[in-house]
Amino acid sequence: MRYSLKERSILVTDPSETLAFDQTRLDKVRALREKGVDLYPPTFDRKITIADIRTKFAEITHEKSEESVATAGRLYIIRNHGKTIFADLGDESGKIQLYIRKADLGDEAFDFFNQYIERGDFIGVTGHVFRTKLGEITIWVDTITLLSKAICSLPEKFHGLTDVEKRYRQRYVDLIVNEESRQGFRSRSRIITSIRRFLNDREFLEFETPILQPIYGGANARPFTTFHNCLGQKLFLRIAPELYLKRLVVGGFEKVFEIARNFRNEDIDTHHNPEFTMVEIYWAYHDVYDMMDLTEDFLSTLMHEINGTQEIKFEETTISFKKPLRRLTMEDAVKEYAGIDIFAHSVDELRALAVQNHLKEPDKPKSQREFLVYFFENMVEEKLIQPTFIYDYPVENSPLAKRHRTKEGFTERFELFIYGMEMANGFSELNDPLDQKERFEAQDRKRLLGDLEAQMIDYDYINALGYGMPPTGGVGIGIDRLVMLLTGNNSIKEVILFPSMKSMQAEGEEAAGKESPAAEPTPKN
């Protein structure tokens, strides 16, 4: 265990859980309570933020300002000089230096500060602004009010918290001390705001569809399973909102989207977290090509609003989002990046080519179309660094996409790849209920043969299509990976506030059955 029990931590409730309470701080708390000091007063009348002080008094000189200020924040550093103290106060907007003199505060208040106020505490201050000899904008403090006592001590002031595991497990500490981390999550929030604005501007309606679903669908993945006691029924956490959003299109909403948290019971690595966020968009009377255009506009707008330019640097590579983004059929992509003209070869020749290229499991693909996907995944995907739309996917791999209007055996589907990562997936939505039924049945056969990711048959969804869905285009865009790109992070854990981690107190809990019951072919209703 990373967290051993140390002298200055005290233990409560669960033996495997440690509190990082600092004994000397607890002693101060006791002393303060005896003095009748309110350690957690209800409010403080903050008149101005730190950033606003910096802006407003940008021209301030060594002379104290006439005007007084009242602001508040957390104490990050205290530099004690005897009868004067310098300290750094920080709020969300920034940091500012405090100048605290015994002569100004009076003996009692000054000694109180010295004795009881510590790094990490929240305080409110009033005072006047001036600039020190060394040019630092500073609040010359008149009064100090304790607003919230911290009984856990902050990490070291210079290095901060660098241990990645602790940064993820105790994100609040990471956010307190690591400005880059705060900045990254601020970007994430702004990105999501931009996405909403982009879609709102185009009059898409945002909806919330069920996360607890009796039948999961919309993607190929293994689900989390749960149980509703009163219904006496197994439920799944959604792996995608797709089938519900399209029910809305059936219902008559022509432009819909959802910023959806999805849950997939799969491995955790630098690009996968069990819960992750996608935006899914459906647009009636539009097709796959329109959705590529929309995705392109979407990215371009996002780049403009978040980044200011159409280029970003990601791990030494400059990625350009300048329109138009490259578009290639899967067939051409395999030709160009793998040097293989799939339909000029027989299946046997393709198998020989796979062996020749040292690829694994060359026996698995049984047809030219399967080899197309096989070569694409093994030899092309990772090479798609600049944003590239790949389109025209074999029908076998796309059970929810409409059949291609001219190419037999293909669907009107695209995926967008950036830096080798799949960033978006869209298609002309399959709206033929009979075809959909057949595709589901094909998936179900795979599932019964042990394919844990194959889709379930959702008869109600087929029924919905039976009432008629207009021709519709749809796209799903992975928000976490997008944030990774835009914030220059190469791990999804850096862009998810509280990434999934193994519990620290695994003791009592049943270590959980290895296989989720969801892997069973059909849910009991």
Place this chain on the structure above:
RNA sequence: GGGUCUGUAGCUUAGUUCGGCAUAGCGGCGGACUCUUAAUCCGCAGGUCAAGGGUUCGAAUCCCUUCAGGCCCGCCA
């Protein structure tokens, strides 16, 4: 699932190759200090070296097992 690396004080860490008193800085505690900004100076306290087992006169160090995490690969159409 496979490989690989990591875990030492609240935080950041030295020491691990080649076994011999567990380092230091910050933070904390006590003291000095009225323009510092990673303040400075003096003193003090603080450790189950992730956990367990083994080898050894002697283990942070070598061996085994376990736990947690990072990275890479596989899986994730």
